[in-house]
Amino acid sequence: IDYGPCAFMDRYSLATVFSSIDRQGRYAYGQQITIAHWNLSRLAEALVPLFSENEDESIAKAEETLNTFAGHVQQKWLSGMRRKLGLVTAEENDMSLTTSLLQLMEKNQTDYTNTFRALSNEKTLDQPLFKDADFLKWRKLWLAKKPDFALMQTHNPAVIPRNHLVEKALAAAVEKDDYSVIERLLAVLKNPYSEPVDATEYASPPPEGGEAYKTFCGT
Known part of the structure; x- marks a missing residue:
């Protein structure tokens, strides 16, 4: 699975998308159920011959199962949100x-x-x-x-690996051979549900302009 285009959402928006090539928002945050259903549909197409010797029966079985997907996801999502609230x-x-x-x-x-x-x-x-x-x-x-x-x-972290913090840590390691930045970040992330000592640095949203963060397949 290619995790390259993934990132962490700061400001809440259903239109949040990070991949540099996703200009239409196909994989936007608010499209997760839709695109996951599409992906599962492609998987089902490949598996149809294994469901039954009768093609129509196989397709019907696949569709019946796929039609339950959105409901299952919504139930799991709501269960998680109940805990967050x-x-x-x-x-x-x-x-x-x-x-x-x-x-x-x-x-x-x-x-x-x-x-x-x-x-x-x-x-x-x-x-x-x-x-x-x-x-x-x-x-x-x-x-x-x-x-x-x-x-x-216990379900709402105080800190997450925010994109600008990860980039800062990577830059220090790659450009200056300084691994102390990433070591400090990892130490904080080991206890995400504890308030960080330096909340201003680790819990703050990105500076102005940071919301335009883009990822690439090699990220």
Whole structure:
């Protein structure tokens, strides 16, 4: 599997895409289920002859299985999001509560990791999202569910290998033969759910312009 075009999303956006050759957003963050289904469909085409001697029956079996994919992914995704929001008991409005938050995050161009970490720590950030009237309404509904903050703190990392930090570490190693930068970064990443001593360096979003980060097959 080619992991070259992969990277970590900073500001939440369904349109997030890193691959330099993906100009149409085919593999954008919000297209994951769609493109995964497409890939599985191509795999199914190759396996169809093995399902049954009757081609029509084989195709029907493949389609039946593929049609369950999106639902399974949505269930797994929601299960993970419940943990990120500390929702111990599954309720019908969990999906709408989750998507409402994500829509507010996208509207306010909020950092994905730091937003969930702030919610985990019962803190607010000096960002537009936390002053948004709709967010304040959302927060009230969420708090009414009595979220488990301890659970949240084990599912929302304080640090991730942000793209600009990885690039900085690589540059120091390649250009200056200085491996101390990457060693410090790796030491912090070994405990992603612990607040880093130097939060300004390791937990901050990229500087202005860093959102335009692009990856290549050789990244």
